[in-house]
Amino acid sequence: MSSYDYTLFSCPPPPVIMGDRDGETFSRERDLDRLDNAMGRIYSHMKDGGWYTLAELAAAGECSEACASARVRDLRKKKFGGFHVDKANCGEGLWKYRFTGEVNADAR
Secondary structure, eight states: OOOOOGGGSSSOOOGGGOSOOOSTTOOHHHHHHHHHHHHHHHHHHHTTOOOEEHHHHHHHHTSOHHHHHHHHHHHHSGGGTOEEEEEEEEETTEEEEEEEEEEOTTOO
């Protein structure tokens, strides 16, 4: 389990969003704590149901936009809860994301 820093938030994120990630380059020793911490910060930021750009999520997660995008994808995966995350095209390549807290029964 990760050494997630709960002091910034009123309650810890659900354990289901933590854990090993997919992909050939994932190394539990090197990446688990960093990615779990980013996921916890992003989840805590998104759980208010607001709309956020990847730049805003990256700032909240203290990570890169690529990492924030991957954490949004993780939230949609069955192994991380299979949550529904809305997305909206704001134009000119900008997207916003909203965590609804609802579980997607079709998550893979």
